[in-house]
Amino acid sequence: MPPAPHQRPRALRTLASALPIVLAATLAALTATAEPARAIPRHYLLETAGSSVGYEADFGKDKIVGTIPVSMANLTLDFASLANCRVQVVLDAAAATANFPFAAQALRGPLVLDTARHPDIRFVSTAVHPKGDGALIDGNITIRGVTRPITLDAALYRQRGTAKGSLDRLQIRLKGTIQRDAFNADGWSSMVGNDVRIDIIADIREQG
Amino acid sequence: MPLRNGPREFGAISRAIHWLMAVGILGTSVLGIVILRLTPSLSNIWLYGLHKTIGIVLLAAVLLRLLWHWASPTPAPLDSHGAGRARLARRAHWVLYALMIAIPLIGWAGSAATGIDVIVFGRWTLPPLVPASATAAKGLMALHHWLALAMLGLVAVHVAGALSRRDGTLRRMILGRPSPENPNPTSR
Numbered sequence: 001m002p003p004a005p006h007q008r009p010r011a012l013r014t015l016a017s018a019l020p021i022v023l024a025a026t027l028a029a030l031t032a033t034a035e036p037a038r039a040i041p042r043h044y045l046l047e048t049a050g051s052s053v054g055y056e057a058d059f060g061k062d063k064i065v066g067t068i069p070v071s072m073a074n075l076t077l078d079f080a081s082l083a084n085c086r087v088q089v090v091l092d093a094a095a096a097t098a099n100f101p102f103a104a105q106a107l108r109g110p111l112v113l114d115t116a117r118h119p120d121i122r123f124v125s126t127a128v129h130p131k132g133d134g135a136l137i138d139g140n141i142t143i144r145g146v147t148r149p150i151t152l153d154a155a156l157y158r159q160r161g162t163a164k165g166s167l168d169r170l171q172i173r174l175k176g177t178i179q180r181d182a183f184n185a186d187g188w189s190s191m192v193g194n195d196v197r198i199d200i201i202a203d204i205r206e207q208g
Numbered sequence: 209m210p211l212r213n214g215p216r217e218f219g220a221i222s223r224a225i226h227w228l229m230a231v232g233i234l235g236t237s238v239l240g241i242v243i244l245r246l247t248p249s250l251s252n253i254w255l256y257g258l259h260k261t262i263g264i265v266l267l268a269a270v271l272l273r274l275l276w277h278w279a280s281p282t283p284a285p286l287d288s289h290g291a292g293r294a295r296l297a298r299r300a301h302w303v304l305y306a307l308m309i310a311i312p313l314i315g316w317a318g319s320a321a322t323g324i325d326v327i328v329f330g331r332w333t334l335p336p337l338v339p340a341s342a343t344a345a346k347g348l349m350a351l352h353h354w355l356a357l358a359m360l361g362l363v364a365v366h367v368a369g370a371l372s373r374r375d376g377t378l379r380r381m382i383l384g385r386p387s388p389e390n391p392n393p394t395s396r
Contacts, residue, residue, distance in 0.1 A: 060249040102253055102324060109323025110342040187322070187342070191248040 041084050042167065043207040046073035050159075050171070050203035053091055057180075058193030059103070066098035066107070068121065073202040075172065077156075087125040087137055087154075089174070089200060094119040103192075111187020112180070118144040123174075128154070137174065143183040152176040152200075159203060167206065174200040209384065212280040217384045222282060225273045226381060229266060230363075233308070236262040237360055240353075260319065260326050264334070267312035270305065286375045297369060300362060307359040311352060313337070318348030 051070040056063050071092040078084030094115040098104035108115045125139040126149075134155040141150045152174040159169040177197050180186055186194070213219040218226075239259050246252060285294050319326050320336030321344040327333050338344055370378045379385070 060247045062250045100250065100253060102256065105324045106322065109345075110340045111322055111345055114342065116340060187345075 040080075041076045041078040044073075044075040044077060044170065044204035045207050046070060047169070047203040047205050050201070052201055054199040054201070055096075056197045056199075057195065059191065064098055064100075064103045064107075064192060066096060066104065068093055068096040070200065070202050071120070073172075073204060075204055077170075079167070082128040082130055082135060085125070085128040085135075085137075087123070087128075087139065087172070087174075089123045089202065091121040091123075091200075092119065093121045093143075106188055106192075109187070112185045114144045114185075123150070123152070141178065143178070143180075144185055146183040148178075148182050150176055150178060169203070169205050172200075172202050172204060174198075174202075213277075213282050216283050218283065218380060219280060220384065221276055222273075222280070223381060223384055225269060225276065229269050229273070229308070232262055232266045232269070233359070233363065236266065237356055240356060244353075257327060257330060260315070261328050261330075263312040263315050264326065264328050266308065267316075270308040274305070283380075286373075286377050286380070300366060300369075304359065304362055304366065307355055307362065311355050311359060314348055314355065315352045318345060318352050321345035321348055 048070065051073065053068040053070060054065065055068060056065045058064075069092040070089060072088070072090035074086075074088040076084070076086040093113045094108060096104065096107050096113065096115070098107055107113055110116070113121075120142075122142040123139050125137045127138040129136045129138070131153070134153060137152045137154045139150060139152065140147050153176065155173045157171040157173065158164075158166065159171050162169050175198070177195050179194050180196050181189070181194050210217070210219045211221050213222050236259055239255060239262070243252075243255050243259060246255070285297060316326050316334065317337040320338050321341050323340040323345075325333045325336075338348075370381070
């Protein structure tokens with residue numbers, strides 16, 4: 001279940017007004033309007049200002065919601081072949097926030113993310129498959145030093161204010177669920193649910 | 209009503225601290241048990257802060273109490289049950305004092321070990337007593353829990369002992385005055 005609209009980070013709210021682009025079908029349309037010579041793998045880097053990760057976990061009958069800043073995103077997108085796409089995202093877990101201070105400290109503390117010893121959360125893709133208007137990205141996520149496979153739902157958007165057909169500045173959204181006990185991040189399990197739903201929004205700009 | 213303790217009676221300050229701490233200890237113990245069984249939500253998360261605040265106030269109160277008893281020594285126990293029981297009662301009291309100091313300190317340290325601040329009255333953040341550590345957090349919180357249960361058991365024995373005595377000990381702790389039937393405290 002996604003966070004309530006009033007609880008979503010700014011990037012999520014602005015996303016609703018962004019123009020959706022597809023990784024599979026829509027990328028083809030994008031590339032049709034771009035120069036043919038550019039239909040090769042393109043490298044993108046993060047624009048931190050509009051990028052964040054929303055997360056949500058059950059807390060009794062309520063939810064703990066918050067954000068984790070994206071500290072690095074490195075993407076290679078091949079608009080002609082999903083198989084050539086690569087996604088790498090690093091989150092600044094030590095700067096994670098929550099909707100109340102107790103939860104933020106518990107999240108960063110040694111019983112959950114243990115950010116003093118593991119300040120980053122890392123995702124590295126291993127394969128990309130088409131799915132409807134978007135894609136599924138298989139990869140490995142590393143949380144508190146434990147790496148597990150994960151599949152994220154992906155969608156690609158053109159950033160607001162960019163010209164139709166432009167591929168210079170995009171926004172990628174990655175959604176998935178992790179079971180925190182698989183990463184030994186199972187502290188406060190009597191209070192907080194095991195499933196953590198994550199929603200990564202990353203503004204990216206084509207490299208140089 | 210004298211504030212200071214006398215050779216045969218408890219002064220108002222000792223009695224006030226005793227009864228306020230009794231209410232606080234029972235209250236925060238019940239609260240501790242309740243929040244362990246509670247389904248957490250944003251509407252009751254403040255209870256955790258309340259538990260910590262009462263615990264820190266009780267820690268301050270027991271230190272103040274010891275200081276006050278140093279400045280104004282308490283009267284000796286009434287001599288009605290023999291030396292053996294008096295010695296047992298004295299030891300039980302010292303264990304109670306040790307627990308009243310240890311339990312909030314261990315709770316404070318346990319909270320610090322989880323990485324969560326102890327904030328008193330929602331305003332003052334206490335410094336962490338130990339660095340954040342999963343092992344320490346689990347051990348300290350378990351110790352806090354079991355020592356609190358042990359203290360509740362000892363408090364029950366303490367209450368039973370006070371109620372079973374017919375020498376006016378309870379009356380002296382309530383009213384301060386020595387029992388007319390047994391006005392002579394034992395020697396320490």
